[in-house]
Amino acid sequence: MAGHANRKQxxxxxxxxxxxxxVEVGAVYLHLDKKTLVTVLVLLAVTKAAIVGLFxxxxxAETKVLKASVAIPMSLPALYAFILIAEGxxxxxxx
Amino acid sequence: MxxxxxxxxxxxxxxxxxxxxxxxxxxxxxxxxxRKCLQNQPLRTTxxxxxxxxxxxxxxxxxxxxxxxxxxxHGGDHGHHAGGGGGHGDHHGPIDYPKDEQFGLATPGKIAMxxxxxxxxxxxxxxxxxxxxxxGASSVWHHPGEPTLGINFTAGLTFLLIxxxxxMVLAHAAAVEGKQKELVRYLALTIxxxxxxxxxxxxEYFGLFGSPGLVEEGLxxxxxxxxxxxxxxxxxxxxxxxxxxxxLSCILxxxxxxxxxxxxxxxxxxxGLFWHFVDLVWIxxxxxxxxxxx
Numbered sequence: 001m002a003g004h005a006n007r008k009q010x011x012x013x014x015x016x017x018x019x020x021x022x023v024e025v026g027a028v029y030l031h032l033d034k035k036t037l038v039t040v041l042v043l044l045a046v047t048k049a050a051i052v053g054l055f056x057x058x059x060x061a062e063t064k065v066l067k068a069s070v071a072i073p074m075s076l077p078a079l080y081a082f083i084l085i086a087e088g089x090x091x092x093x094x095x
Numbered sequence: 096m097x098x099x100x101x102x103x104x105x106x107x108x109x110x111x112x113x114x115x116x117x118x119x120x121x122x123x124x125x126x127x128x129x130r131k132c133l134q135n136q137p138l139r140t141t142x143x144x145x146x147x148x149x150x151x152x153x154x155x156x157x158x159x160x161x162x163x164x165x166x167x168x169h170g171g172d173h174g175h176h177a178g179g180g181g182g183h184g185d186h187h188g189p190i191d192y193p194k195d196e197q198f199g200l201a202t203p204g205k206i207a208m209x210x211x212x213x214x215x216x217x218x219x220x221x222x223x224x225x226x227x228x229x230x231g232a233s234s235v236w237h238h239p240g241e242p243t244l245g246i247n248f249t250a251g252l253t254f255l256l257i258x259x260x261x262x263m264v265l266a267h268a269a270a271v272e273g274k275q276k277e278l279v280r281y282l283a284l285t286i287x288x289x290x291x292x293x294x295x296x297x298x299e300y301f302g303l304f305g306s307p308g309l310v311e312e313g314l315x316x317x318x319x320x321x322x323x324x325x326x327x328x329x330x331x332x333x334x335x336x337x338x339x340x341x342x343l344s345c346i347l348x349x350x351x352x353x354x355x356x357x358x359x360x361x362x363x364x365x366x367g368l369f370w371h372f373v374d375l376v377w378i379x380x381x382x383x384x385x386x387x388x389x
Contacts, residue, residue, distance in 0.1 A: 077220030
């Protein structure tokens with residue numbers, strides 16, 4: 001279970017989250033082209049969310065069943081969002 | 096259902112009636128519903144499988160500590176000693192649940208909290224999906240006269256929530272190690288972070304200390320899809336922060352009374368789960384609502 005040795009890891013995770021936040025904000029100011037920027041931002045956000053879930057919510061230390069019963073339902077809205085966005089993009093293609 | 100459980104069920108069905116030895120184990124383990132299990136003859140297999148998978152690791156330690164033959168498993172998250180039989184009046188050790196085949200040592204409260212967070216996650220998903228669909232379908236998102244959202248200030252709020260997540264996780268570590276003062280300090284810092292976040296959100300909406308808020312600048316609820324989705328998503332998250340601050344305050348009171356540093360640190364872990372979830376959602380909201388440019 002969560003024990004004594006984890007404090008160092010908590011601080012490391014904190015550092016990673018801070019750096020990723022700075023990278024996100026920096027990326028917006030870089031004026032990349034929109035597709036690249038959105039891809040980068042979404043990937044960074046999902047990474048950060050996963051880091052919080054795995055390390056701060058200790059999901060990493062849970063059993064496979066608990067991991068799956070959180071990860072599977074939570075990935076469905078993401079999948080749905082992806083489908084809807086893809087559909088929207090397809091509709092806007094110049095046919 | 097895991098393979099091992101299936102095997103256990105098959106085994107039980109072959110056995111038919113539980114043997115005397117099993118019944119004794121069942122009672123000796125002191126499982127909370129052992130009595131019920133005896134009354135409901137014939138035993139239901141699902142009930143029985145649980146007892147077969149009991150791992151008496153924590154129980155043995157309690158037995159040796161208390162020096163009694165009747166080990167008692169404390170149920171519930173609040174460390175009540177109602178079921179504490181001989182010699183257990185002043186027991187302050189860790190509360191161990193039997194190791195479940197599927198969920199390991201996760202307490203029932205923790206599993207319930209995870210499922211609640213999933214359902215809460217669906218609410219946020221619904222709102223964010225609505226936002227995404229409306230935004231993707233609109234030809235004009237920003238109407239003239241509507242302000243853009245400030246990234247720098249909100250990045251500060253994001254950092255604030257991340258900080259409060261760190262103090263939360265450190266509070267949990269302190270609770271596990273039984274350090275009451277540290278626990279109280281970190282919980283107070285976490286609450287402070289949440290309160291500052293709410294103040295920041297108030298400033299963003301309505302303005303504070305002379306700086307105008309978004310409402311004044313022309314982002315009015317009901318006027319455009321942009322304004323509507325922005326206020327609904329961020330205020331729904333704000334409600335969660337507020338609920339989290341209240342929840343944390345309750346836990347802080349308990350922590351000051353020393354309720355969670357005697358081995359019963361589970362409530363601190365639960366409030367932590369909720370708080371980290373709120374942080375996690377904000378990370379996503381920050382990206383989708385604030386960072387993605389027109």
